[in-house]
Amino acid sequence: MTALTEFRDVSFAYPAGAKGRAPFELRELSFALAPGEVLGLIGPNAAGKTTVIRLLSRVLRPSRGTIMVAGEPAESLGRVAVARRIAVVPQDVPQGFPYTVEQLVLMGRFPHAPARFFESREDLRIARAAMAMTGVEALAAEPLDRLSGGERQRVVLARALAQEPRLLVLDEPTSHLDLRYQAECVALLRRLNRDRGLGILLVSHDLNLAAEVSDRLLLLAGGAAVRLGAPEDVLQESLLEAVYGCRVSVDKHPATGRPTVSVLWPDGR
Amino acid sequence: MTGGARLLWVCGGLLALLVAVAIGSLLVGAAPVPPGAVLDLLTGRGPAGGSDRTVVLSIRLPRVAAAMLAGGALAVAGAGFQALTRNPLAEPSILGVSGGAAFGVVLAQVSGLGQGVVEALGLTVFGFTGAVAAGAAVYLIASSAAGFPVHTLLLAGVIVGIFFSAAITVLISIVDANRLGGVIHWLLGSVAPIPPSQLGIFALATAAGVWLVLGQARALNLLALGEEGALELGVDALRVKRRIFVGAALLTGTVVAFVGPIGFIGLIVPQVFRMLLGPDNRVLVPAALLGGGAFLLAADTLARTVVAPAELSVGVLTSFCGAPFFIWLLRSRVARVTP
Numbered sequence A: 001m002t003a004l005t006e007f008r009d010v011s012f013a014y015p016a017g018a019k020g021r022a023p024f025e026l027r028e029l030s031f032a033l034a035p036g037e038v039l040g041l042i043g044p045n046a047a048g049k050t051t052v053i054r055l056l057s058r059v060l061r062p063s064r065g066t067i068m069v070a071g072e073p074a075e076s077l078g079r080v081a082v083a084r085r086i087a088v089v090p091q092d093v094p095q096g097f098p099y100t101v102e103q104l105v106l107m108g109r110f111p112h113a114p115a116r117f118f119e120s121r122e123d124l125r126i127a128r129a130a131m132a133m134t135g136v137e138a139l140a141a142e143p144l145d146r147l148s149g150g151e152r153q154r155v156v157l158a159r160a161l162a163q164e165p166r167l168l169v170l171d172e173p174t175s176h177l178d179l180r181y182q183a184e185c186v187a188l189l190r191r192l193n194r195d196r197g198l199g200i201l202l203v204s205h206d207l208n209l210a211a212e213v214s215d216r217l218l219l220l221a222g223g224a225a226v227r228l229g230a231p232e233d234v235l236q237e238s239l240l241e242a243v244y245g246c247r248v249s250v251d252k253h254p255a256t257g258r259p260t261v262s263v264l265w266p267d268g269r
Numbered sequence B: 001m002t003g004g005a006r007l008l009w010v011c012g013g014l015l016a017l018l019v020a021v022a023i024g025s026l027l028v029g030a031a032p033v034p035p036g037a038v039l040d041l042l043t044g045r046g047p048a049g050g051s052d053r054t055v056v057l058s059i060r061l062p063r064v065a066a067a068m069l070a071g072g073a074l075a076v077a078g079a080g081f082q083a084l085t086r087n088p089l090a091e092p093s094i095l096g097v098s099g100g101a102a103f104g105v106v107l108a109q110v111s112g113l114g115q116g117v118v119e120a121l122g123l124t125v126f127g128f129t130g131a132v133a134a135g136a137a138v139y140l141i142a143s144s145a146a147g148f149p150v151h152t153l154l155l156a157g158v159i160v161g162i163f164f165s166a167a168i169t170v171l172i173s174i175v176d177a178n179r180l181g182g183v184i185h186w187l188l189g190s191v192a193p194i195p196p197s198q199l200g201i202f203a204l205a206t207a208a209g210v211w212l213v214l215g216q217a218r219a220l221n222l223l224a225l226g227e228e229g230a231l232e233l234g235v236d237a238l239r240v241k242r243r244i245f246v247g248a249a250l251l252t253g254t255v256v257a258f259v260g261p262i263g264f265i266g267l268i269v270p271q272v273f274r275m276l277l278g279p280d281n282r283v284l285v286p287a288a289l290l291g292g293g294a295f296l297l298a299a300d301t302l303a304r305t306v307v308a309p310a311e312l313s314v315g316v317l318t319s320f321c322g323a324p325f326f327i328w329l330l331r332s333r334v335a336r337v338t339p
Helices: A049-056 A079-087 A101-105 A121-133 A149-162 A177-194 A206-215 A237-246 B001-029 B035-042 B049-085 B097-109 B118-144 B150-174 B183-187 B195-217 B218-232 B236-260 B266-275 B281-305 B314-332
Strands: A005-013 A027-031 A038-042 A062-070 A086-089 A167-171 A199-203 A216-220 A224-229 A248-252 A259-262
Touching: A027 A049, A027 A062, A027 A224, A038 A049, A038 A079, A038 A206, A049 A086, A049 A199, A049 B195, A062 A079, A079 A086, A086 A149, A101 A121, A101 A149, A101 B218, A121 A149, A149 A167, A149 A177, A167 A177, A167 B049, A177 A199, A177 A206, A199 A206, A199 B281, A206 A259, A206 B097, A224 A237, A237 A248, A259 B218, B001 B035, B001 B049, B001 B281, B035 B049, B049 B195, B049 B236, B049 B266, B049 B281, B097 B118, B097 B150, B118 B150, B118 B195, B118 B236, B183 B195, B195 B218, B195 B236, B195 B281, B218 B281, B266 B281, B266 B314, B281 B314
Parallel strands: A038 A199, A038 A216, A086 A167, A167 A199
Antiparallel strands: A005 A027, A005 A062, A216 A224, A248 A259
């Protein structure tokens, strides 16, 4: 089966930054994401998680190595074709974004017919179905800047679903959501994953969320892969303590049997 | 209502308004021509000669056409610059782009490019080149890693505008005043009757500029997500921006070449329609084209009748409306009405 995406020895370096600071580099990263797989991408700040998203959505181009999308090099597939297969869910929309919820969700239809001037009725139907899935259809006519952070996050997810991708890339999907919507968001992602075989790349600081929903975890640190494997193989106390530089305790969730991570808070003495 | 139906309604309404303003404008003027005679001449039933015919068909009609083209072109250029820079105050004259175009046109005039159509083409090319140069300068001064901060962009525009107006003053001072006939009047922005062949060039250049902007309207909407957000959705952001920039600069350069640097149309018209119709550029750009035409035509009609038989520069009138509007926008809406 062809992987949804595959990184083959991908390296990337940002142009040299401020004086004295070594520029960030991603070094020879390799991994594959199979259809229907949920891969959790974790790691401390500046590990390279955002760089992986930007490489995947072709905002950045690798300096070495190849990124394959649906069995073809992304370079030769073209930007629009990549956007039909991979949808990125950013953390938020820019400040002062002037469009309504429905207009934003319809923008997800762009890669399916970029030459079309107005969206078709079919586009509108798909957009409305996506809004219903994330529970924002009642907000259709609202401007984005009148919504709460959690509502905006669900709208942005609806836009990605309207894109009808094979792979959904989520950047901290639950950061603005309260517990109830976190639970609903996870339920929705699981349903999409199970019913439609949607592949998911979940980028998150929340190790417990990643452990809970991911089939495999990829732990990045300093721009290189530290470990790739099942959650219980990656979430090891000694490994996490070395990578994050703080004391942690890894336990087993009483209900699901998945590993859970908690910080052993230093007492400040 | 689908996007297409909405666009049809908006354009239908504005087209009716434009025709009404045009008929009104043809009926009034310094030389008294009875309304019946005007209508007869327009429908081809009038006398074959006479001063009424000259006034209506050779003076008023070309002037009406020029004012409509100029207003529509400037409003579309303004809408384009606003969406491109994601700055509600961007506009050809405020960005200094009109100033660059004016310098190009004055340069062409003092070097003497010939007569008639050749001159019109030359002035358009020089105006376009000046607009591109000024736009590129503003871009280089104002762009930073964080995009275009609202106030930095405006300051860069003001600085580039001052530079080019100084350059124009230098050109005017070193050249024999006789060769510069109406330059001072033209620099204030004034619509004059344009012969049909030159009007054809004006219309073609305007059509090309509108096509460049309107053709990218859907992708331009997606640029509101930020460059990265647009790229993620498959928009070739660089190509879209380049086309919008070339289109808006072409519109600005053309208008400046034919009627001079008229300010604030590109600010007022797109902003008013953005408040009325929302930010969708696919509706906004056609609305700005028709509404801008009607607005400048109404302003020009006022300019040539209010102190008749003398005339005001239409640019003076639009600045009188535009300056307070700009201040109001700056103080109350910058935070909220972002394109």
